[in-house]
Amino acid sequence: MAAGTGRTVNDLRSGNRAAVLRRLYFGGPLSRQELGPATGLSSGTISNVVGDLVGDGLLEEAGTVDSDGGRPRTLLRIAPAAGRLIGVDVGETRVRVELFDLALTELARAERPMSGAAAYDVDAVVAHIRDGVAEVLRAAGEPGGDGRLVGIGVGVPGIVAAAGEQGAVVHGQTNGWDAVPLERLLRTACRLPAGLPVLIENGARTLGQAEMWFGAGRGAQSAAVVLFGSGVGACLVTDRAEQGRALEWGHVTVRVGGRRCRCGAPGCLEAYAGAAALLERWREAGGRPPEGADEETALAALVAAAHPAEGEGRADPVASAVLADTAEYLGAGLSGLINLFQPERVLVGGWAGLLLGPRFLEAVRGHAAAYALAYPAGRAAIALGALGPDAVTVGAATLPLAVFLDAGGRREEKPRQREVVLPAWQTAMQGRVRG
Incomplete structure (x- = not known):
């Protein structure tokens, strides 16, 4: 049976289950009494939904909390082993x-x-x-x-x-x-x-969804999350994870007629700021990455050459110059994300980003601010991702x-066929749309 909105009773039940599960997942543990205001569902609906979810093994008790003058309230959480x-x-x-x-x-x-x-x-x-x-x-x-x-x-x-x-x-x-x-x-x-x-x-x-749900993006309305590894990529995410959108950011042009990128085009950001390109530029400038080393080991050697530990000699000027150039390219690239999308936060992750970040993130911030428009740049906090490589x-x-x-914790092998009901505006506009 379908309601006037085209939603069936099963749809409503699944929606109620989903509301309870999401609230407990991201904000739990909670008591039954707290779930009502948190989800907007009635106490009777909460009782039925919780009963179903407990019966399905999806919820479990997580201790108790004192109530005002009454019996302690049982806290509920999603059962991890379910x-x-x-x-x-x-x-x-x-x-x-x-x-x-x-x-x-x-x-x-x-x-x-x-x-x-x-x-x-x-x-x-x-x-x-x-x-x-x-x-x-x-x-x-x-x-x-x-x-x-x-x-x-x-x-x-x-x-x-x-x-x-x-x-x-x-x-x-x-x-x-x-x-x-x-x-x-x-x-x-x-x-x-x-x-x-x-x-x-x-x-x-x-990466963006993980940082938005659990990491440095948590609580932000929007964030641009950068994956900095052998190449570079980015994702625009909002507080609603399903709105996340991957961006081929590494292939925006930062220098007309510039270095040839792995994609075949000249002048891509990835040809200057990706770890593979960074190491290649170091070799071209006279640097000596360890023979036979993988990219992660070689990049660590570059960082060590530019920032030697105390008592290990002076900084290698070639390595320092390569990192300084990379910080400017990355900052200029971030300015494009900031101008286009005006995110609240810009988060740099990926193994190379996390390796380089502590050493040159401050320089990246300065270059991003210099290349971006003042208002969106002033609102965007640039930081490292919090969840590691x-x-x-x-x-x-x-x-x-x-x-x-x-899906409310249900596993369905085939989606139910639903009656398609057009919204009123679409019916009204059909007569105005020209073929």
């Missing part, structure tokens, strides 16, 4: 897979290194994810998911688009991915149930978590 989430980070140097409970406590982790010319070979990446998923489930004693697996989230470099029956496809120009049907490949390789959510997003967006994996796990919470 579900499992998998987050995957397809990074520049490795594929990381982590298994979490619903509270995002890490239960198991697996990593597979990627290197050489075949680092982004699609078959190899899919195999790494398949083997990592199997490994973390085995490590947690749940080789088949134990029926509690809520979904898998995957953070990848590149643009993610929906393609009908193919599911999510990835366009990654810098790594040679042209419309790779990653969702279909993963479902086949991992032998996943048809109804299990497999959600694939740009890694900057998963693993934040992309945590953010990837929040993708199926958000779906689970919005």
Whole structure:
């Protein structure tokens, strides 16, 4: 039966369950009496919804709190063990897979290194994810998911688009991915149930969602979150996570006719501010990264050369100059985000951003302010991300978590068919729209 709005009774019940779960997840533990005002639901509805959720094993008691003159009130929280989430980070140097409970406590982790010319070979990446998923489930004693697996989230470099029956496809120009049907490949390789959510997003967006929900973006109305690794990317997020949008920020032009970027275009920000480009510029200027070192080790050596520890000699002027130039390029790039989107906060994350940030973030702030318009620059606080280098994996796990919470904690293999009811304005405007 559908109400006048087109919503069924089941829709209303799912919405009420979702309201309670979201309130408890982000603001709990709470008592039944507190849930009413917090969700806007009546006491009778709260009683019914809580009863259902407890019966489904999704809620558990979390102690008591004194009440005014009455009996102590029982606090409720989401039961962490009621579900499992998998987050995957397809990074520049490795594929990381982590298994979490619903509270995002890490239960198991697996990593597979990627290197050489075949680092982004699609078959190899899919195999790494398949083997990592199997490994973390085995490590947690749940080789088949134990029926509690809520979904898998995957953070990848590149643009993610929906393609009908193919599911999510990835366009990654810098790594040679042209419309790779990653969702279909993963479902086949991992032998996943048809109804299990497999959600694939740009890694900057998963980082942004993690920082917005749990990290340095918490409490902000809007934030631009930068993923600074071998390359650079960004995501614009708001206090409503579903409004997050990945931006191919690393491929804005900062110098006409400049250095050739990995994407093939000249003068991209990534060709100057990404870790790979930064190390290349250091070599060109006469620097000597450790032979055979990976990017993380080499970048640490650059930082050590520019900022030697006390008693270890003088700073290398070449390394210092490269970092100073990088700070200006990054600050100029941030000014574009600030002018275009006017975020309340700008957060720099990713392994390279967190490594460099303590040394040059103040310089980045100065350059961003110099290149940006005064009013939006004065409102934007530039800081480092708070969740560390693993934040992309945590953010990837929040993708199926958000779906689970919005569905009221129900796992549905097929969405219900709903009657489509057009809004009144659309009916009225049909006569005015010209074909």
